[in-house]
Amino acid sequence: MSAKQKQDAGITHDGVFFAQEELHKMHDKMLFIRRFEEKAGQMYGLKKIGGFCHLCNGQEAVCVGLNHAARPDDNIMSSYRDHGHILARGTEPTAVMAELLGRSGGVVKGKGGSMHMFDASKHFAGGNGIVGEQVPIGLGFGFSNWYKDDGGVTICIMGDGGINQGAVYESFNMAALWKLPIVFMVENNQYAMGTSLDRASAETQLFKRGISFKIPGMKIDGMDVLEFKKKMDEAIEHTRSGQGPILVEAMTYRYRGHSMSDPATYRTRAEVDEWRTGRDPIARIQAQMIKADLATEESFKQKDRDIKKEVAAIAKSAESQPEPDEAELWTDIYTDPIAGAYPYPGKVG
Amino acid sequence: MSKITYREALNQAMAEEMGRDDNVFLMGEEVAEYNGAYKVSQGLLDKFGPRRVIDTPITELGFAGLGVGAAMTGLRPIIEFMTWNFAMLALDQIVNAAAKMKYMSGGQYSVPMVFRGAGGSAARVGAQHSQSLENWLVNVPGLKVVMPSNPADAKGLLKASIRDNDTVIFIENEINYGDVGEVPDSEYLIPLGKADVKLTGCDVTIVAHSRMTGFALAAAKELAKEGIEAEVVDPRTIRPLDENTIIQSVAKTNCAVVVEEGWRFAGIGAEISARIMERAFDDLDSPVIRVTGKDVPMPYAANLESLALPSVRDIVEAARTACGRA
Numbered sequence: 001m002s003a004k005q006k007q008d009a010g011i012t013h014d015g016v017f018f019a020q021e022e023l024h025k026m027h028d029k030m031l032f033i034r035r036f037e038e039k040a041g042q043m044y045g046l047k048k049i050g051g052f053c054h055l056c057n058g059q060e061a062v063c064v065g066l067n068h069a070a071r072p073d074d075n076i077m078s079s080y081r082d083h084g085h086i087l088a089r090g091t092e093p094t095a096v097m098a099e100l101l102g103r104s105g106g107v108v109k110g111k112g113g114s115m116h117m118f119d120a121s122k123h124f125a126g127g128n129g130i131v132g133e134q135v136p137i138g139l140g141f142g143f144s145n146w147y148k149d150d151g152g153v154t155i156c157i158m159g160d161g162g163i164n165q166g167a168v169y170e171s172f173n174m175a176a177l178w179k180l181p182i183v184f185m186v187e188n189n190q191y192a193m194g195t196s197l198d199r200a201s202a203e204t205q206l207f208k209r210g211i212s213f214k215i216p217g218m219k220i221d222g223m224d225v226l227e228f229k230k231k232m233d234e235a236i237e238h239t240r241s242g243q244g245p246i247l248v249e250a251m252t253y254r255y256r257g258h259s260m261s262d263p264a265t266y267r268t269r270a271e272v273d274e275w276r277t278g279r280d281p282i283a284r285i286q287a288q289m290i291k292a293d294l295a296t297e298e299s300f301k302q303k304d305r306d307i308k309k310e311v312a313a314i315a316k317s318a319e320s321q322p323e324p325d326e327a328e329l330w331t332d333i334y335t336d337p338i339a340g341a342y343p344y345p346g347k348v349g
Numbered sequence: 350m351s352k353i354t355y356r357e358a359l360n361q362a363m364a365e366e367m368g369r370d371d372n373v374f375l376m377g378e379e380v381a382e383y384n385g386a387y388k389v390s391q392g393l394l395d396k397f398g399p400r401r402v403i404d405t406p407i408t409e410l411g412f413a414g415l416g417v418g419a420a421m422t423g424l425r426p427i428i429e430f431m432t433w434n435f436a437m438l439a440l441d442q443i444v445n446a447a448a449k450m451k452y453m454s455g456g457q458y459s460v461p462m463v464f465r466g467a468g469g470s471a472a473r474v475g476a477q478h479s480q481s482l483e484n485w486l487v488n489v490p491g492l493k494v495v496m497p498s499n500p501a502d503a504k505g506l507l508k509a510s511i512r513d514n515d516t517v518i519f520i521e522n523e524i525n526y527g528d529v530g531e532v533p534d535s536e537y538l539i540p541l542g543k544a545d546v547k548l549t550g551c552d553v554t555i556v557a558h559s560r561m562t563g564f565a566l567a568a569a570k571e572l573a574k575e576g577i578e579a580e581v582v583d584p585r586t587i588r589p590l591d592e593n594t595i596i597q598s599v600a601k602t603n604c605a606v607v608v609e610e611g612w613r614f615a616g617i618g619a620e621i622s623a624r625i626m627e628r629a630f631d632d633l634d635s636p637v638i639r640v641t642g643k644d645v646p647m648p649y650a651a652n653l654e655s656l657a658l659p660s661v662r663d664i665v666e667a668a669r670t671a672c673g674r675a
């Protein structure tokens with residue numbers, strides 16, 4: 001290949017050109033998230049991570065595709081299944097791992113854990129553990145984009161279970177009524193804990209859930225990062241251009257149980273395999289890149305070894321951090337504490 | 350000084366704060382074109398336009414959450430609940446989101462906003478529209494709870510609440526909206542967390558907030574006829590509570606009556622009595638007496654309704670008992 005050809009190298013997906021640099025970035029980030037989540041699973045098994053821990057293995061293309069489409073100043077609101085989203089956003093992975101371990105260098109100083117990841121500097125606003133709660137909050141972020149007229153949009157993520165909450169429809173109505181710049185994104189991974197979509201939803205085509213609010217819907221293959229990024233670009237452009245909110249249904253699948261305590265006996269091995277081996281987003285982009293001569297099987301293997309090493313080093317470094325200082329118990333409750341008022345620290349025991 | 354109503358005082362507070370800071374906006378049911386269900390937002394739409402005074406659908410959980418999200422981005426929402434009874438639909442956003450966001454985000458996101466509206470018992474509207482729910486909200490770390498008892502306090506406290514960088518629960522009293530009082534003409538703020546001694550006296554301390562402050566002052570007048578000098582302390586901010594002012598008063602009077610309109614069980618009175626016991630046990634000559642609403646849903650019939658609520662007479666009797674002159 002000549003230097004010129006190399007520069008032009010890439011993949012054209014459905015009329016959209018992806019340069020090799022972007023392809024590598026997307027691939028590497030997806031693989032990184034996969035290995036990071038595996039490590040988190042391991043650390044959980046060793047009882048180093050406590051409580052609830054929701055992994056996103058299988059859903060990496062959604063996290064990464066979304067972040068390649070969104071601008072750095074767009075707001076992203078997530079549920080508790082947030083490791084992949086905050087990593088895709090570019091937050092320091094050691095801080096994410098430290099948070100899982102409840103350490104002082106955690107992204108929220110060890111006060112949140114797996115479910116409550118926030119990074120305000122990256123416009124990543126949680127990390128919300130009450131199913132559906134983030135949707136009205138996301139509405140507020142979108143309202144703020146409109147009020148400040150800052151050109152940003154808000155991407156508000158919910159699950160196929162979360163979309164059944166009443167607050168979601170209150171938010172759809174107001175977002176559409178006031179034409180707010182919001183992309184509502186439902187990660188349809190087919191299950192809400194042990195409840196399959198068809199056992200919980202009268203309308204299983206979730207992208208249609210906005211129809212009575214005049215919110216257009218798009219169903220996107222969330223196992224294909226190129227397709228996802230392309231369609232997400234369109235959805236974001238729709239709302240950024242002032243046409244009001246849009247609802248995106250990302251078709252995806254979680255490979256692991258709902259949380260670490262879930263053996264996922266409510267689904268068949270065959271079903272899991274069908275997604276895992278048939279539609280895996282990482283295997284897919286690897287095959288596409290090899291076919292386009294942008295990488296080789298060996299180069300991907302090497303990449304994988306490098307990432308595993310990197311993740312191991314991250315875990316080690318996070319683990320070496322101290323637990324939060326005990327004084328942290330009392331900080332971040334109020335911005336303007338009122339001196340002498342019980343039950344503030346140092347007051348009546 | 351001008352004589353204005355409690356309602357006008359609240360209206361002036363919002364108008365002044367909206368005038369000085371474009372980040373402040375008012376949102377709620379009927380706040381704009383209808384000028385407010387209780388006319389607290391009268392004229393604000395004309396003054397500030399539809400970008401900043403926004404009518405919502407009837408969707409408390411949704412617009413409460415909108416306020417939380419907007420506050421996290423640096424705006425300063427005033428979210429009006431037509432009454433606090435309807436805020437029960439929005440409790441998740443108040444308790445699980447607004448109050449905890451700063452902590453959960455390790456200090457990255459603050460929620461500088463005011464949830465306000467009419468609270469307390471109303472007149473003849475039955476169980477669902479007539480109740481005091483402040484003790485639910487004061488229980489939550491991360492929230493501040495403010496309950497003004499007169500027009501001057503209403504204005505100064507609301508202005509301070511709008512400027513506060515945390516989430517403030519501002520509970521107005523539905524029956525007090527028409528009360529008239531003296532309000533300073535020049536700009537002033539009343540800091541949160543500071544009680545006010547509404548009447549000084551040396552025989553018995555009466556702690557009362559919101560509408561009950563007026564009841565306590567009326568009781569003090571009765572008591573004065575009998576030669577009992579009551580000191581009336583209005584905490585004004587229930588959380589955080591200005592405990593020192595209460596304790597200092599008890600140190601002087603050696604007895605206390607705590608009055609609240611809400612239910613007795615785990616109420617504000619229980620909390621204040623416990624604090625007096627913890628910090629002023631040796632000053633007490635007699636047990637603290639609580640005067641509270643009865644432990645029943647609010648009935649409709651006029652006679653039953655008045656039985657359900659604390660009365661001036663109840664406070665007078667409690668005060669006599671507390672200071673040993675029953």
Ligand SMILES: Cc1ncc(C[n+]2csc(CCOP(=O)(O)OP(=O)(O)O)c2C)c(N)n1
Pocket residue numbers: 081129130131132158159160161162163187189191192193258
């Ligand atoms: C209001 C509320 N109810 C119940 C729960 C318990 N819960 C946590 S996750 C979950 C399932 C949600 O599924 P879904 O929205 O599809 O998201 P996913 O876990 O698949 O990402 C439930 C019921 C909760 N956290 N909040």
Ligand SMILES: [Mg+2]
Pocket residue numbers: 159160161187188189190191192193
């Ligand atoms: Mg799901």
